[in-house]
Amino acid sequence: MTFNIETERLLLRELRATDLEGMFELDANPNVHRYLGNKPIKTKAEAKKILDSVKQQYADRGIGRFAVIEKATGDFIGWSGIRLNTEYNMNGFTKYYDVGYRLIERYWGKGYATESGKAAVHYAFNTMKLPVLYATTEAGNQASHKALLKIGLQYVNDFYFEQEQLNLRWYKIENK
Template sequence: MIVKTHNLYLRRFTADEALLILDLNADSAVTQYTHDPIRDIVHAEEILHQVIIPQYERGLGRWAVFLAETNAFMGWCGLKYRPELDEVDLGYRYHKAFWGKGYATEAARASLEYGFNEAKLQRIVGRAEHANIGSLKVLEKSGMQYIGDETVDGCDVRTYEALAVNFIKEL
């Protein structure tokens, strides 16, 4: 387990959990703003082994999120180093059944705390498309500050950041 909160626990994905990723991405509402559909189980395995698991070596990662009360897989949340931008970003994705209940904000905040307190990061960014109101609310409620609009990966996004010095003061 990486992080435990009041309602959730976040842990590393295991090498045999590609089906969790495939099932999550099978819902077009979940991937509406992500622009990275998972085609099939082979593709999900590639994402797991080439993108998700290698981040764990850095002490970061997109972690599997579970509801503590039932052990239900909810989705993922966590931190990812993006070498092309030389930054760490906060990302998350959940099954629709868990939207609008505050769980994404709870996991995002816990991920930020982990990033600053455990990984000793100084800055974490988060981005969402302008139309993705739910994700924008998560970024704001988790304590990140809006810093501007930009185009990243071919998408127009709102960019937020959290700085260790400012974030730790809030806690």
């Protein structure tokens, strides 16, 4: 799959093998995983598995997370975008599209999660013609909570995600 979505400061494109170093930096950082169950990766082989998994999602489902590239520098700064979840039950849903993002720590606080998330929602509603998107965040992650609200999602409820033993928040946005 090839994606090429531009915002004012970002380029969202398909994840590639060349994103391995950035993916490792992202997911090996314990601060990034603070609200994700505290399970950072330890090897580049694990980062490659993540990339391969997303590429397989592109092939199987026609969508998966996008690489987020800072246009000013050309740097990989994380991922954002749409995913079709079919792996597990989340707040009573077993098959749904969600919007999400994860950024390398030095890019936090610059509005990139909101900017890339808005572009992903636009793509989902205008290109994919999806009727609704969902999102989750750990209940204590106020930065992500604020970003999801700025993207346009509405908070629905808190719930306990048994599989990862996390207290999560559930969000929803409808295509109007």
